[in-house]
Each structure stands twice: as C-alpha cells, then as structure tokens.
Amino acid sequence: MAQAINVNSEIGKLKSVLLHRPGAEVENITPDTMESLLFDDIPFLKIAQKEHDFFAQTLRDNGAETLYIEDLATDVFAKDTAVKDEFLTRFLTEAGYKHGRTFDSLKEYLEGLETKEMVDKIYAGVRKNELDLQRSVLSDLAGSDAANPFYLNPLPNAYFTRDPQASMGAGMTINRMTFAARQPESMITEYIMKHHERFAGTPIWRDRNHTTRIEGGDELILSKNVVAIGVSQRTSSKSIQALAKELFSNPLSTFDTVLAVEIPHNHAMMHLDTVFTMINYDQFTVFPGIFSQDGNINVFVLKQGKDGEVEINRMSDLGKALKQVLNLSELDLIETGDGDPIVAPREQWNDGSNTLAIAPGEIVTYDRNYVSIELLKQHGIKVHEILSSELARGRGGARCMSQPLWRDEI
C-alpha cells in the first residue's frame, strides 16, 4: 500500500492538503447559538466561500494538491452502503438519539439523500422542520431540547480542518475534541481513515475513543523527531503524555521528543498555533502575550524514560528549549504585530500568528495583519496574502484551515 501521509515538519514544501469548503452550516449559526458554536460573529457565506476558494487556489498555484474532506467522505459512503449505515447509526447515537421515532426518521431522511447531499447535510445540520415529527415527540415540544431548532446541530467549524485530526510523520491522530460543537467532526475523519482506499494502512497514533482531549491546532511537527504540543484550552496534559508514550514506543514512529508548551486557556488563544507557528528552519512567529512579565513560559521536554515511562524536564525559556530540541545555534522569534501592545493582540485576534508555511521561509497568511506581514518580510519571509474578511470571524487562519497530508522532507 502506498504511504498516504508524510509530514515530518511544519515547513517542508506542501504537496497535499486536506480542506473543507465552508457550506450551509455557516448559515445555521444564529446569535443565540454563536457562542456555543465557537464563533464570535456570523460570517457572510458567499464571501467566505470566495475567500476560501482564493486560499485553495493559492495553495494549488504553489504546487499543492487540495483534497476536500467532504469529497473523501462521499467516496467512502457512496462505495459501501454498510459503512454508510454504520456511520449514520453511530453519528445519531453520539448526537444523543437512541433507536426510536426520531432516530429512525433522521436515519431514513439522511439515507434518502444522494450521498454528497447527505454529507453536506451532516455538516449543515438538520432542522426540526425538515422532518414531520412535531406532534409526537414530547422533547420537541417541552423542556430544554424544545428550544433548539435543530435535530442535528450544524458543524460550522469544519472549515478548520487542522483540528479534528493531525498528520504526524506517516500517521495521524484522530482527535477527541473538547467541545460538543466540534466532537462529531472527527468521526468523519475516522471513517475516511478506516475505509478510504487512499489511506489504507495509515498508522493511527491515537484515536478519538478517549475521555482526554486533544486538537490538531495544538500539534506542531517541528522535525522528524520532535513534536510541540500545546497544553491549552483544548488539549490536556494527560492526552499529551499518552500520545508521547505511543510515539516513543510505536516502531512506526520516528518521534523521540515532545515539547509540551503551556499557553493561556482562553478562546482567543485556544490552540498553540494561534500564538506560535514555525515558518523556517530557525524562524517562528510568536505572540508575546503568552510570556510572563519576565519572558518565561512553562515548557516541558518529554523523552523516553526507563521501563516505557516518559521522562520530563521542565524549562521556562521557549527559545532555549527550541534550540535544544532542534539543535539550533541561532533562533529568530518574530513577534506578532511587532510586539506592540495594541497591534499585537489585535493581529493575534485575527490570526496574525496563525501562518501556514508552504515551504521553508514561505508562508500563507491573512492580508489584514499588515504589521505582522511587513515584519515577516523584513525578516526575509516570502508572504502570500489571502482574503480574510469573513473567514476570520471563526477565529482561525491559514494554518487552522489546512491539514497537510504530504510535505517534502527538509
């Protein structure tokens, strides 16, 4: 079987990447549900799609294959109705439906659609008025569920393909996500990884059947041996340690070091990649707000210890830790918004730190963060600017919107 995934850095030339084009799910965000759906505003879908197409075209123009997760899911379910049936049963069960009237009607409704339409519906959500059940299900009429106009909630964060899974070496983690709003997304990944011929034989370092949480925005591949993982609002220290153990012991893994970086636990900095990205062999973007007054941060170097256990070394200087684990003599940490107390948090909020490297020293980033962009250019970085008026309202940038599947070695 041909290897499907090869990601041994954040910066190797990008050859293949997984995307999701925002769809009807974005138009199912309402002012009441915005917060629980992890949005700060309601994007204008038509423009968001144009911006996303521009992003995808930028990647293709620079030599990357763009694969859409919704197309891969459609391939899987169109090919095998038993797999589609099993997926729907599990999807509805995880959404809280047991066999019975609502479960059966939802399943029948989704099965009755063309497969691509069904996949789009899984993302968009199913409104109650799409099924004719209103007078026979008490929970539709009374109690807290009655207020929700959806039987299946929309998945508007799906265009942030970075998070439900993470390519790592030749394998992948399929993630148990933190919030209910995003948990269903990684089930779609699970079915693609298990059943799409392109991914047959791909090692899964960690699956989603866990109670401890991890999200791809926290998983950064620094080299063939080193991953950095954020201890964040979305990723717990327990899951990092468990993943480290797996990476250190699995013969298919080349990783021997995990750098756990503890960042503030809040919505603006929900993942490590919202405050820190690798853009060249020795250059990184960093948001200064993650450091204490004296410039420190909790960084933990995890290595293989005795008897299959993990050995942990605590540090407080991010630059020193990076130099140590990557064997670098020099390091260029480029501050978002040039470290200005007004510009830095403004540009970080709109994902100025969330750059996607498409080759060493060459990145894609939102056009709106012009102070950071100018600074990056001064540091010798080649910048491809993408449109950001609507996409940014979901609080994620170019790295968040992409899941590399193949990068050339550096």
Ligand SMILES: NC(=O)NCCC[C@H](N)C(=O)O
């Ligand atoms: N890697 C990332 O930072 N992804 C951005 C995710 C934004 C999305 N609204 C979320 O809160 O999960």
